[in-house]
Amino acid sequence: MKIIAYTYTDPLLEPSPDPHSWGWEVDRVYEDLGKRSQLQELLTDCQTERANYLLIHRLAELGDTVEEVSDRLTQLEALGIAIIATEIDLRADLFKLLHEIQRQQRSDRIRIGHARNRLEAAPPPGKAPYGYRRGNAKYIIDRSTSPVVKDFFENFLLYGSLRGAVRYLAKKYAKKISVTTGRRWLTNPVYRGDTAYQNGEIISDTHVPIITKQEAAQIDRLLRRNSRLPSRTASAPRSLAGLVICGECKSHMTVTRVTQRNSDKEYLYLRPISCTKSPKCRAIPYAQILEKTIEAVCRDLPSAVAKMNFPQLDAVKNSLGEKSDRQQQILEQLPTLVESGILDAETAKLRAYKLRTEISALQAKLATLPPVNLRSVAQAVSIPQFWLDLSEAERRFYLREFIRQIEIIRENQNWQLQIIFIF
Structure with missing residues (x-):
């Protein structure tokens, strides 16, 4: 009895699965990344040496459309191969099965579109944060509302009180926001010139910021400091309150x-x-x-x-800075590698995205360290x-x-x- 397995992974959406996670004694695993060349090789091999079972996670991995999936199922059935899908019950009604394939493929197309936008450092879908508007490929400062946001940050930096900054906006601009919204403003990467995505990854310096990196680091220190205090004492009028x-x-x-x-x-x-x-x-x-x-x-x-121990602190900062510089140097070399044919454009975009997220993570670690002065x-x-x-x-x-x-x-x-x- 011969058992084979097939996996298809789009590198824009997810990492490759563990080839040893099937729970069966598998004779060979065919793996495709982005294209289905290995699937064609599987069909060719099975014509010369028939397999008994084919393990697959989802039927949608067999093609990009329902027609392609149906055609591959017909070919496998003609070869006498029993298909075992680990995430779908093959005994389900065929109409429901095809509907699930269509739904999954439509979802994948949307996710691929979002992933391609991430590779271009474009903003995620949805309304732009207050103080910005959406441009063609990035956030653009809204000159009518950004002064309100800037004033909010400056008030928080001056007094270190979130509730006080919220009250300040309501009094000066008649802009009423909740304390929760104010906290989201203080931690939103967009106001720092960065773009954050739903997968938790951040790309730095994608658009014009409202606050500087130094101000952002000070805000993070103030928020950590206030979190140690009893509730409502951060905005208390007396300097010793909560201490x-x-x-x-x-x-x-x-x-x-x-x-x-x-x-x-x-x-x-x-x-x-x-x-x-x-x-x-x-x-x-x-x-x-x-x-x-x-x-x-x-x-x-x-x-x-x-x-x-300032020497040790300086060593940590230097190490993080050197790692960030190395990643930046690699990022700057990618266009040359594409021109010389060493990398194709799609691979270069994936590598650039990974490098930019790593640089952002290193910069975030640097920002948490105490100021040098x-x-x-x-x-x-x-x-x-x-x-x-x-x-x-x-x-x-x-x-x-x-x-x-x-x-x-x-x-x-x-x-x-x-x-x-x-x-």
């Missing part, structure tokens, strides 16, 4: 405001949100903790930054006057850039701070 915990009861501390009757003066305190002690841990004046925090940052931040920034913010000249919103931005947590260590009636930096 302070009580070392005694381990509760996060919230800012409370106290006023006196017939007086405009207010007093701010930090008190535990859910203290389990009895008596409860007492509140502490907000201004005192802020003053001690600034003192601790000016004193301890330079030494904390100095302990970072961290030491100079640490020196600048270690001056007490720097903090005194900032507003509360600006202090909130810088404190969260460096501090992961502030813990209040209580000692009877006294207390002191322990600052935990993010690095």
Whole structure:
């Protein structure tokens, strides 16, 4: 008994299947990529040496149309070969079977069209993101709406508050968006000049961006930083909100405001949100903790930054940069290889697409690394006057850039701070 197998794969849509995944003792596997030359060889071989069974994943692999599939089935039947399709029941009604083949082939044609668009770095189907419109082969900036998006990003970069940026748009432009939409804007590759596809792959520098790569990297750092904070504290007006915990009861501390009757003066305190002690841990004046925090940052931040292993960080950045440069050099050589006949145009497009997605992945890794000027920034913010000249919103931005947590260590009636930096 002789068992053979046949697979057809379009390289634009999917990788080749594992030839050993049939679960049968197969004498030979015929594999086609893009064209069906191996299928013709299979039919020729079976005329000289008959096979008993043919294993196939889907009947649609036998041709591009129902007529081609029907013709190949007739040829195989005339050769006395029993067909075993692993993903379709051959005993099903013939009309349903042909309908399934038509549906699969129509789906494949659509997917192939989308895949060819990816090879040309064309935008995926659908409406262009707000701030852009669709051009012939790429996104084009919409000059009437892009300033709104740009202002949204600038506000988030200035204050580090997503909800605050959403409120800012509603107030200045009467453009109402949800917080979820605002978060999608912040992470959408299109605004960074990149094109993302449904398969999760990204191609960089396909159109004019609204924000720079440096701004995009800063946005990603702000989003990661805000994700560590308790909910709704990222947009809180006070700079210490969400950072302070009580070392005694381990509760996060919230800012409370106290006023006196017939007086405009207010007093701010930090008190535990859910203290389990009895008596409860007492509140502490907000201004005192802020003053001690600034003192601790000016004193301890330079030494904390100095302990970072910058040579190792530089080595990682250099390695990623060199890999990206090598891929870019290969990408630039492809037109020459096509002209010399070493590569055909279709293969070159596939290789170019793969290289561009790999370059985008390397650039994404580079963007997650700390900025190279961290030491100079640490020196600048270690001056007490720097903090005194900032507003509360600006202090909130810088404190969260460096501090992961502030813990209040209580000692009877006294207390002191322990600052935990993010690095």
